[in-house]
Amino acid sequence: MLLFLFPVLTIQLPHVLVNCVESFTARLIFEHVLYQLQDSDKEADLPASPKCDNMTDFLRHLKHDLLSKDLVNETFYIVLDKAERLRDMEANALPAFLRLQELMQLNICVILLSQIVWEKFQVGTGFYEPIIIHFPDYSKTELLQIMVRDCPASYPEEFFKAYCQLLMSVFYSVCKDLNELRHLVSGNLPVSK
8 A cells, every 4th residue: 555655755746644543533534634734834834723523614624725825736635544434434524535626626636545445435325436456465575575674784684584584484374464564573673764
């Protein structure tokens, strides 16, 4: 999943990133998006983000902020991580985010990051069918290559690679999650960040 986000974040495209676990209600997501959008202009002394109790307030404030930052000629990205949490929120949250470009009449792209299949999102009618990009799981070799990039300068890379191979030979059959494997490595060896 992060491979898809990498270009958005490194090229410095206008974007906001919201974790739907931390922002567990639609109101928190709305306010988080607006706060990050205001906070992206570090030089300005901006008041606290406006309170948004519903989607209508969010659309009004978002349009105002995008127009005031002169972002109407660029694509603005809203990245919702752990997007499966949107299913448990208000009934209009997910359909509205899927139709945000249509509702705003601006060039806005909403990226939903999830580990579940799209079919589990559909709970009713009114859904806009998004473009689905599936990222397959990393192979054992790919996981090892990624983990070796965390090698601290104080250790030889061959030693660190051998340690990661040893750890994977024990845990790979039950855990294929890169973050969990990295955590296991960092528990015994400091890793570079």
